[in-house]
Amino acid sequence: MIPQQQKPPIIWLNVALFTLTFLIAIIGVPLYLYFYNLDLTLVVMTIVAFCCCGMSITAGYHRLWAHQSYQANRFLRMMFALGGAFALQNSILHWCADHRIHHRYVDNNNKDPYSAKKGFFYSHIGWMLRQYQASRYHDYSNCIDLQQDPIVVWQHKYYLLLAAIMNIGVPVVVGLLLGNLWGALLFVGVLRLVLSHHTTFFINSLAHKWGSQPYTDRNSARDNGIIAWLTFGEGYHNYHHIFENDYRNGICWWQFDPTKWLIKSCSWLGWTTNLKVTPADRIEKTRTKMEFMRLQNKLKSLPNNSARLQQLQFEYESLMSKISDYYQVNKRLIDLKQKKLANNYENFEFMQQYELIRQKLNQQRREWKYLLQQYTV
Numbered sequence: 001m002i003p004q005q006q007k008p009p010i011i012w013l014n015v016a017l018f019t020l021t022f023l024i025a026i027i028g029v030p031l032y033l034y035f036y037n038l039d040l041t042l043v044v045m046t047i048v049a050f051c052c053c054g055m056s057i058t059a060g061y062h063r064l065w066a067h068q069s070y071q072a073n074r075f076l077r078m079m080f081a082l083g084g085a086f087a088l089q090n091s092i093l094h095w096c097a098d099h100r101i102h103h104r105y106v107d108n109n110n111k112d113p114y115s116a117k118k119g120f121f122y123s124h125i126g127w128m129l130r131q132y133q134a135s136r137y138h139d140y141s142n143c144i145d146l147q148q149d150p151i152v153v154w155q156h157k158y159y160l161l162l163a164a165i166m167n168i169g170v171p172v173v174v175g176l177l178l179g180n181l182w183g184a185l186l187f188v189g190v191l192r193l194v195l196s197h198h199t200t201f202f203i204n205s206l207a208h209k210w211g212s213q214p215y216t217d218r219n220s221a222r223d224n225g226i227i228a229w230l231t232f233g234e235g236y237h238n239y240h241h242i243f244e245n246d247y248r249n250g251i252c253w254w255q256f257d258p259t260k261w262l263i264k265s266c267s268w269l270g271w272t273t274n275l276k277v278t279p280a281d282r283i284e285k286t287r288t289k290m291e292f293m294r295l296q297n298k299l300k301s302l303p304n305n306s307a308r309l310q311q312l313q314f315e316y317e318s319l320m321s322k323i324s325d326y327y328q329v330n331k332r333l334i335d336l337k338q339k340k341l342a343n344n345y346e347n348f349e350f351m352q353q354y355e356l357i358r359q360k361l362n363q364q365r366r367e368w369k370y371l372l373q374q375y376t377v
């Protein structure tokens with residue numbers, strides 16, 4: 001542990017900002033509710049403002065700019081730039097520089113700016129309370145690509161002004177429209193900011209502590225459906241850390257990922273393009289490999305394990321090869337369907353072969369699941 005006198009200087013502005021907004025929210029909101037009736041329009045405006053902030057960070061700062069997992073038109077980028085200033089999480093350029101380092105050196109206490117290995121408090125908010133990053137604060141060399149985007153450059157240049165306009169201007173305008181200035185300043189101004197801050201911060205703290213690791217255990221990132229509800233879908237963080245260029249975090253249709261839905265919906269309007277998706281065979285193989293390694297370690301600790309280990313190895317290799325076979329024929333099927341040739345008589349034999357390979361894979365998947373279940377009681 002670093003002795004007290006060697007700790008970097010405190011950033012009093014951040015300490016004051018986080019403390020004051022938090023205190024105003026937890027004291028002011030109950031007092032307001034005690035003395036006044038809550039206006040439904042004010043609640044709706046608070047939720048809308050909260051969603052604008054949250055999604056500007058997840059869809060804009062994170063998936064668009066930090067990872068370039070899709071492209072967005074000028075209008076959407078402008079909305080995200082303003083929403084990001086409203087969320088008060090520093091400029092796009094600064095946020096992305098930190099985040100790219102986080103991915104590159106995840107869990108490395110000397111390099112990862114919000115390393116989860118330094119504890120929950122540090123990764124949640126502590127990393128912003130002292131000048132831990134002073135030596136590289138203005139180093140944006142890992143974001144040369146973003147410096148080509150005029151909206152990113154403009155937002156960085158006028159960040160403080162934009163943040164002030166959004167955080168004071170929007171609540172004041174809402175307050176004047178509703179005839180309830182103090183209510184709007186409290187709810188749309190402060191409560192929205194505190195909720196937006198801490199739900200985003202959960203991605204660095206909670207999503208590196210609580211949940212499962214279906215894809216990799218080489219870093220602390222976790223998948224957690226509950227955190228996804230608090231973070232606009234960023235709770236599938238184990239997946240995200242291994243397939244960071246995928247525009248989705250929750251890959252199944254039922255997984256709560258409103259950021260993915262927003263990006264996809266905007267693609268139907270032509271506002272977003274080039275949505276990157278990890279090939280399904282890579283995802284399945286990565287998950288299978290993780291399951292294999294886990295069970296292998298478990299079996300190694302059991303007595304008389306050689307026959308079981310051999311069976312595991314056999315089933316694993318068999319599943320991996322069937323995954324490859326299936327996705328290869330599936331690729332050809334997609335191609336034929338695009339050319340509207342799948343039902344042609346000449347492709348009858350291929351369709352039969354495809355069906356057989358698909359059934360073999362499903363059978364092997366069932367056997368693999370059964371094998372895993374035997375040891376996970």
Ligand SMILES: [Zn+2]
Pocket residue numbers: 062066067099103240244
């Ligand atoms: Zn990321």
Ligand SMILES: [Zn+2]
Pocket residue numbers: 102203204208221237241
């Ligand atoms: Zn992370």
